[in-house]
Amino acid sequence: MSTNEDSNVHVDDAADFESFHLDSRLLQAIKYNGFEKPTLIQSSAIPLALEQKRDVIAKASTGSGKTLAYLIPLIQTILLHKLSQTDEGSSQKTLGIILVPTRELAQQVQSMLNKLILYCSKEVHSLNLSSQLADNVLTSLLLDGPEVLISTPSKLLNVLETKSNALSVDALKVLVIDEVDLVLTFGYEDDLNQIAKYLPLKKNLQTFLMSATLNEDIQELKSRFCRSPAILKLNDDEINKDQSKLIQYYVKVSEFDKFLLCYVIFKLSLIKGKTLIFVNSIDRGYRLKLVLEQFGVRSCILNSELPANSRQHIVEEFNKNVYQLLIATDDTEYIKEEDEDHQEGDNEKAENNPEGNRKNKLSGSLTKKDRDYGVSRGVDFLNVACVLNFDLPTTSKSYVHRIGRTARAGKSGVAISFVVPLKEFGKHKPSMCPSSKKDEKILSKVIKQQSKLGFEILPYSFDINQVEGFRYRMEDGFRAVTQVAVREARVKELKQEMLASEKLKRHFEENPQDLHSLRHDKELHPARVQQHLKRVPDYLLPEAARKDKKKIGFVPFHSAKNLKRKNKVYKNKNNNKRGAKSDPLKNFK
Ligand SMILES: Nc1ncnc2c1ncn2[C@@H]1O[C@H](COP(=O)(O)OP(=O)(O)OP(=O)(O)O)[C@@H](O)[C@H]1O
Numbered sequence: 009m010s011t012n013e014d015s016n017v018h019v020d021d022a023a024d025f026e027s028f029h030l031d032s033r034l035l036q037a038i039k040y041n042g043f044e045k046p047t048l049i050q051s052s053a054i055p056l057a058l059e060q061k062r063d064v065i066a067k068a069s070t071g072s073g074k075t076l077a078y079l080i081p082l083i084q085t086i087l088l089h090k091l092s093q094t095d096e097g098s099s100q101k102t103l104g105i106i107l108v109p110t111r112e113l114a115q116q117v118q119s120m121l122n123k124l125i126l127y128c129s130k131e132v133h134s135l136n137l138s139s140q141l142a143d144n145v146l147t148s149l150l151l152d153g154p155e156v157l158i159s160t161p162s163k164l165l166n167v168l169e170t171k172s173n174a175l176s177v178d179a180l181k182v183l184v185i186d187e188v189d190l191v192l193t194f195g196y197e198d199d200l201n202q203i204a205k206y207l208p209l210k211k212n213l214q215t216f217l218m219s220a221t222l223n224e225d226i227q228e229l230k231s232r233f234c235r236s237p238a239i240l241k242l243n244d245d246e247i248n249k250d251q252s253k254l255i256q257y258y259v260k261v262s263e264f265d266k267f268l269l270c271y272v273i274f275k276l277s278l279i280k281g282k283t284l285i286f287v288n289s290i291d292r293g294y295r296l297k298l299v300l301e302q303f304g305v306r307s308c309i310l311n312s313e314l315p316a317n318s319r320q321h322i323v324e325e326f327n328k329n330v331y332q333l334l335i336a337t338d339d340t341e342y343i344k345e346e347d348e349d350h351q352e353g354d355n356e357k358a359e360n361n362p363e364g365n366r367k368n369k370l371s372g373s374l375t376k377k378d379r380d381y382g383v384s385r386g387v388d389f390l391n392v393a394c395v396l397n398f399d400l401p402t403t404s405k406s407y408v409h410r411i412g413r414t415a416r417a418g419k420s421g422v423a424i425s426f427v428v429p430l431k432e433f434g435k436h437k438p439s440m441c442p443s444s445k446k447d448e449k450i451l452s453k454v455i456k457q458q459s460k461l462g463f464e465i466l467p468y469s470f471d472i473n474q475v476e477g478f479r480y481r482m483e484d485g486f487r488a489v490t491q492v493a494v495r496e497a498r499v500k501e502l503k504q505e506m507l508a509s510e511k512l513k514r515h516f517e518e519n520p521q522d523l524h525s526l527r528h529d530k531e532l533h534p535a536r537v538q539q540h541l542k543r544v545p546d547y548l549l550p551e552a553a554r555k556d557k558k559k560i561g562f563v564p565f566h567s568a569k570n571l572k573r574k575n576k577v578y579k580n581k582n583n584n585k586r587g588a589k590s591d592p593l594k595n596f597k
Contacts (some may be wrong), residue, residue, distance in 0.1 A: 017367035023051035028058060030080065031087040033127035038080070041123050047073035047417075049242050050080070053216075056238045057081035063215045063237035065230060070412020072242065073597040075120050075388075078184045078216040081134060082106075083124055085181050085214070086155050090131050100153030101179040105207075107161050107200075109190040111316050112323065112387050114138040114158045116188065121156060132156060137163045141314055150174035161191060168206045180208055183233065184216040192225050204232055220412060221405050254415035256458065257468035258425045258451060262432040263439040265472075266398060268482045269426070272475045273396075274305045274333065279422070281393025282329065284413050286338045288349050288399035288443050293337045294497045295489055296398060300333075302485035304543075307333035309501060323421045327390040334389075338401065338410060389413045397425035399441045404453040424468060427451045439486070 023046050025038050046054065049068040056062045058081050068074055089103060110115050118136045125132045135149050137159035150167070151174050157164065167175055185191055191200070207213060215233045217226060220450045222241075230237065261269055273279060287293045290311045297307050308331050309323050326334050392414040401407050407425075414421030428444040455465050 018051065020046055020048045020051040028054050028080070028084075030084055030091050031128070034083050034124060036088065037124050037126040037128075038076075040126060043076065047076075048337055049073055049240065050077045052240050052242065053077040054080055056240075057214065057216070060238070061214065063234040065217045065222070065226070065234065066240040066242070068240065068242040070220045070409060071388075072220075072221060073417065074186070074218045074220075075117060076124075078106075078182075078186070078218060079117075079121055081216075082156070082182045082184065083121075083128075086132050087128060089181060096486075102153065102155065102157055102175065102394075103179060104156040104179055104182040104184070105164065105177070105180060106156065106158045106184040106186060107164065107191060107203075108158065108186045109160060109196065110387075111138045111160065112319060114160065115188065115320050118158050118356055121158070124404055134158060137167055140393030140552055147171060147174045161196040161203060165199045165202050168203065171437055173375065177207055180213055182214050183207065183214070184218065185229070185233070186216075186218050188217040188219045188229065189222055190219070192229070197228075199314050200229065201232070209233060221408055252422060253418065253420035254411060254463075256423045256425075256463065256465040258413065258427050258454065258465055259468040259470070260427050260429050262435065263428055263441065263444065264436045264482075264486070266426045266428070267296070267439055268475060268479060270296065270396070270398060271303055271305070271482055271485070272299065272478050274300060275303050279394045279396075282326065282332050283334070283389060283394040283396055284389060284392050285335045285396045286401070286410050287335060288337070288402070288441055290337050290339075290341060290498065291494050292441060293335045293401065294494045294501070296335055298489040298493060298497055299482075299486055302488060303481075305333070307331070309335050309337075311337035312339070312506050313498075313502060323389070324376045327388075327482075329391070335398075338406070356472060387413070388416065390416075391419065392416075392421060394422045397423070398446045399443060400425055400427055402443050402446060402450060402452050404450065404457045407450070407454045408457070425454075425465075427449070428498055438491075 025035055025043070025046055028046075030038070049066060049072050052064055053064050054077065057064055057078075063379075064078075066074060066077060068077075086103050106114075106117055114136050115138075118134055121132075121134050122129075125134075133152065133154040134156040135158070137146070137157055141149065146167070148173060157175075159167070168177070185200075209232070215237070217229065217234070217237070259269065260399040270285075274283075285296065285307070287296060290313055293309050293311055297309055308326070310319060311392055311434060314322075322334070323330075326330060331564060395411050395414045397407070397410060401410055411423040414423060427447045428441075430445070430448050433445050433447075434440055458465055
């Protein structure tokens with residue numbers, strides 16, 4: 009394997025897609041989409057599946073191209089099957105099922121599938137069962153006999169149980185379980201066991217179990233779903249070279265200083281490019297957004313509470329570079345490791361442990377959250393320059409998946425993790441995150457895990473004195489963001505998104521251009537807005553960033569001139585003087 013410098017993608021130069029003897033329509037679509045050479049996981053899995061007809065269990069790093077590794081064999085199998093069918097009517101059957109843990113992933117897999125069936129869309133139809141279709145619409149779409157179903161396990165089970173007249177899986181040829189260990193930790197195991205009863209397992213059904221992290225838990229699934237599978241474990245050796253383009257840092261900071269540092273980093277644009285910030289609860293996401301808003305730093309929010317189509321739109325817009333800063337709540341942790349991490353009296357426990365909720369509580373909801381939500385795993389965020397673990401995840405496994413949102417497909421990226429030292433924990437209640445109590449423990453696990461893979465996590469060296477000057481402004485800004493303000497922001501955003509999602513759905517279908525001007529990073533304003541905080545006075549800038557100083561320091565500070573220009577833009581926006589597209593939410597009648 010070597011790096012293809014031109015495409016900036018780590019590929020297997022020794023292989024090519026032509027050698028897989030694919031249907032010409034599929035091959036053409038692969039090329040049309042710019043996939044010149046297969047990645048290592050693809051060049052390993054595709055021949056095993058197509059030539060040797062083996063079941064495949066694959067473990068390969070995040071961003072290594074696992075989706076194509078199963079979609080290509082799946083489509084090829086369907087096309088071959090179709091060619092072998094003489095009677096047209098008999099070919100309208102479900103031939104492939106792809107199970108994923110979250111709706112976000114279901115949507116993403118379907119759009120990748122659509123790209124690959126560009127030249128054979130009459131032969132291969134897909135249906136995303138998790139896309140919240142009305143019951144009668146779903147039944148009629150199922151009756152059309154889509155060849156590929158994409159779903160979360162619970163939704164598929166529901167359909168198998170309630171719509172047996174509309175769905176037949178007798179002819180099923182391929183079953184994929186993507187992000188298989190997350191499927192398990194999401195508590196879908198029972199659903200999978202039930203689903204297994206409906207499937208023609210161990211007949212002609214070929215299975216793919218894919219993930220970036222695998223553990224012993226999959227043994228049972230393996231024996232239930234696979235026949236002597238080929239096991240590919242690619243992330244320990246060569247493929248790791250891909251990840252050398254990811255630089256990892258940690259910063260030891262107090263709870264309050266996380267906000268301070270975050271403000272300085274983004275206000276002074278110390279990170280070039282798009283950043284994905286992970287927090288551990290929904291409230292913290294809004295708190296951080298409101299705090300940054302105080303300083304004129306815009307961001308948008310992604311969490312399980314937002315309507316599914318808003319979430320999808322946010323990810324799409326972020327991928328199109330509409331937003332630079334996305335604050336994502338990642339509360340999809342792992343029950344096993346979480347159990348030992350529970351803290352008594354932790355009032356955010358329910359929020360931080362959805363699987364725990366799922367297992368312990370009635371499947372009804374104590375929270376409004378969508379349990380099929382998840383963004384740290386599998387979602388292909390494009391061109392993310394930096395992943396910032398504002399709150400450290402509570403497991404080392406989750407860390408792997410979060411940082412995997414950057415440095416994808418051979419690109420480079422940076423991961424920065426804020427770590428609260430135990431002695432600092434709980435000292436500043438309003439900025440405290442309950443899970444931070446274990447930060448140091450998790451960090452040492454992460455360091456061990458990464459060093460086993462040959463990677464180092466470096467302490468991020470910065471001069472705290474340089475940011476000290478900003479402290480009083482942060483204290484001022486932080487005070488304005490009360491718990492009530494956070495709650496109000498949460499409700500306001502939810503209302504806004506519901507409106508956008510439900511009432512305007514039709515409008516947007518008719519006027520797709522308006523969708524582009526529907527921004528998710530609007531200022532929420534429930535906190536007292538202090539206009540003066542949005543400007544950074546020259547005397548506060550570190551020497552390197554002042555306009556009279558030519559020398560640039562260790563961090564790539566923007567020049568004061570640029571900062572001023574930015575501040576002017578924010579000012580204009582606040583005065584509503586921008587001449588850009590009007591807000592469709594406001595205009596809609
Ligand atoms: N052969 C290829 N050539 C160029 N780019 C590719 C190739 N295969 C996949 N990619 C791109 O690499 C990115 C990552 O692929 P993919 O989402 O399949 O990774 P993954 O291994 O499933 O990651 P994760 O474990 O995070 O889900 C995508 O943007 C995809 O379009």
